[in-house]
Amino acid sequence: MADYIRFRLNAAKVGVSMALLAAIGGLAEKAQARSDRATAKPAAVGFLKLGGLSHAISSPLLKIENKLIKLDKKLSTLQNKDKQFLKIKDASLNFLKIEDANSTFLKIADANSTFLKIGEATNKFLKIDGTAANSAELGGLKPDAFVQGNGGVVSAGILIGLSQPSVPLLKTPDGKLAIAISATSDQVTLNFTNNTGGALEAVGQDANGSGGGAAIPQTIAPGAKNSITLQGTTNQYHLQIFPNGANEAMTLTLSTEQDAANKAQLDVVAQMLIGLL
Amino acid sequence: MVLSASKELEPDARAMLLGVEGLFRFDVQISGDTLRTIVRNLSSGAIEMAPLGGSRVANNVAYGEVTAYQPGSATLDFTLGDRADPVEVAIQVGTLHLADRGTIRVTAQAIVRQAPLA
Numbered sequence: 001m002a003d004y005i006r007f008r009l010n011a012a013k014v015g016v017s018m019a020l021l022a023a024i025g026g027l028a029e030k031a032q033a034r035s036d037r038a039t040a041k042p043a044a045v046g047f048l049k050l051g052g053l054s055h056a057i058s059s060p061l062l063k064i065e066n067k068l069i070k071l072d073k074k075l076s077t078l079q080n081k082d083k084q085f086l087k088i089k090d091a092s093l094n095f096l097k098i099e100d101a102n103s104t105f106l107k108i109a110d111a112n113s114t115f116l117k118i119g120e121a122t123n124k125f126l127k128i129d130g131t132a133a134n135s136a137e138l139g140g141l142k143p144d145a146f147v148q149g150n151g152g153v154v155s156a157g158i159l160i161g162l163s164q165p166s167v168p169l170l171k172t173p174d175g176k177l178a179i180a181i182s183a184t185s186d187q188v189t190l191n192f193t194n195n196t197g198g199a200l201e202a203v204g205q206d207a208n209g210s211g212g213g214a215a216i217p218q219t220i221a222p223g224a225k226n227s228i229t230l231q232g233t234t235n236q237y238h239l240q241i242f243p244n245g246a247n248e249a250m251t252l253t254l255s256t257e258q259d260a261a262n263k264a265q266l267d268v269v270a271q272m273l274i275g276l277l
Numbered sequence: 278m279v280l281s282a283s284k285e286l287e288p289d290a291r292a293m294l295l296g297v298e299g300l301f302r303f304d305v306q307i308s309g310d311t312l313r314t315i316v317r318n319l320s321s322g323a324i325e326m327a328p329l330g331g332s333r334v335a336n337n338v339a340y341g342e343v344t345a346y347q348p349g350s351a352t353l354d355f356t357l358g359d360r361a362d363p364v365e366v367a368i369q370v371g372t373l374h375l376a377d378r379g380t381i382r383v384t385a386q387a388i389v390r391q392a393p394l395a
Contacts, residue, residue, distance in 0.1 A: 152336025153350040153371045157343030170340050238384075240281045251281040251386040253371070260377065269346050271371045273386040274336075275279070 154272040159265050162233075166191050169270055176246060177220075183233060183266045188256050190237075192226035196246040204228060207236040233258050233266055249275040283384040285375070291315070294385040295368070301357060303368060307381050312351050312372065320358040327354035347374040356392050365392035 053061070086094075096104070106114075116124070126132050134140075156170040163184050171178035177200070178193040194200055200220040207213055208231040220226045220241065230237055234257045241250040251273040259265040282294045291306040291313075301324070304315040318324040337350055349372040358364040366389050373382045 152338065153348070153369070154338045154340070155343045155346070155348035155371070155373065156340035157346050158341040168340075170338075173336060173338055236283070236285070236382075238281070238283045240279065240386075242279060249279040249281075249386060249388055251283075251369075251384060253283040253373075253382060253384040255373070255375065255382060257377075269343065269373055269375075271348060271373055271382075271384055273281070273350075273369045273371050273384060275367060275369050275386050275388045277279075277388060277390075 152274055154274065155270070157267075157269045159259060160268055162264050162266060169268065170272060172248070172250070172272070172274060176248075177241070177250065179252070179270070179272075181268055183256070186232065188230040188233060188235060188237075188266070190228045190230070190254070191224075192220045192228070193224040194220045194222050194226060197222055198246070199244060200241050200246065201244045202239055202241040204240075205238040206230050208232040230254075230256075243277055247277050249277055251275075278389040280387040280389065281385065283382060285378075285380045285382045287380055292383075294370075294383065295387050297387075297389060300364060300389070301355075301366065303385065303387065305370065305383055305385070307372065307383065312349065312370065314351070314353055314368075314370070316353070316355060318357055320364070322358045322360055322363070324355055324357040327356075329353075345376070348372065358392075363392040363394070364389060 152173065154170050154172065158167060158169060158181075160167050160181060160183060164182065166180040166182040166189070169179045169181045169190075176194075176196045178195070180191040180193075182189050182191070199222060202218040202220055203215045204218050205213055205215050209216065210231075218228060218239070228239075235255070237252075237254040237256075239252040239254075241252070243249055252270065253272075254268070254270045257267045259267050278297075280295050280297065284292050284294060286292050286305075286307060289306065289308050291304055293302055293304050295301075295303040298319070300320050302317040302319060304317070306313040306315070316324065316326075337348070339348060351370045353368040353370070354366065356363050356365045366387055368385060368387045370386075371384045375382060
């Protein structure tokens with residue numbers, strides 16, 4: 001833009017010079033030749049030589065030259081300003097208008113009233129991988145305020161496939177006794193894991209058992225290698241576990257039945273009552 | 278002494294679950310969602326029932342898809358027998374609704390022991 005203004009100014013200077021030189025006849029051609037160069041050079045360099053002209057002619061030309069110099073200085077000033085200040089068009093491309101920013105971005109004051117500062121959040125809230133000081137408490141009570149696996153009822157209902165590996169059925173809340181189950185097409189096997197540290201004496205009553213439902217003593221030894229096999233897949237089993245090494249009396253009731261929708265599966269439902277001694 | 282028994286009951290049927298000769302007999306009856314318990318005192322002394330929901334904590338745990346069986350539980354405590362040698366009984370009852378068969382399996386456990394003298 002500045003170059004264009006400069007060009008127009010130089011052309012204007014030449015136009016003025018041409019008008020004056022036309023009045024002095026024979027100098028016109030010389031002036032024309034000079035003006036051609038003036039378009040390609042800085043204004044102060046391309047002006048006419050005034051030597052040999054009468055004072056009446058040279059004086060107005062000097063005034064014109066002075067004015068052109070002033071114009072040239074103003075043009076330079078404009079060019080400098082052009083370099084110093086951003087054009088609106090360029091600003092529009094590079095910068096967001098305030099009204100657009102208002103509709104797009106949240107003001108700091110509004111953000112402060114809506115969002116918590118990171119420093120305050122750190123002081124108030126627990127980090128994702130942090131551990132709360134009261135994490136071991138429930139309702140303000142520490143673990144020792146609650147029954148530790150003693151007492152209550154444990155119920156379980158699962159669907160197991162025949163001839164599949166043993167599936168966990170239930171365990172006491174304290175984990176001292178866990179029962180898993182597996183089945184074939186003609187029998188059900190209960191696998192006990194006794195973590196009490198001592199043997200558990202028990203009496204089982206198998207509805208399909210050889211004794212016609214008579215109570216049969218069982219011993220559940222410490223460890224995981226304990227199993228009781230029940231005949232048939234549709235069965236009712238009742239097991240009373242006596243506390244020999246534990247302070248609980250456990251009563252297990254187990255019902256098994258082939259699943260109505262899929263005969264290759266067994267519906268198993270069990271309930272264990274745990275009484276405190 | 279620990280007693281336990283399990284029976285499959287028709288709705289509204291009353292059945293004896295536990296009994297100790299000369300002490301008590303414990304019957305249950307389930308009507309809809311209500312479990313009714315009946316304690317017959319067979320001892321020579323008076324029976325004293327503990328308030329329901331007293332000192333014992335109901336601690337129920339469920340595994341797997343047992344919700345369909347509507348597991349339920351109840352506790353009942355009482356003291357009976359001779360005043361000089363009272364016996365306290367803590368009974369726990371568990372129920373499972375076997376919808377396919379239209380019955381309820383009721384399991385009861387009683388811990389019977391000598392009560393501390395008042």
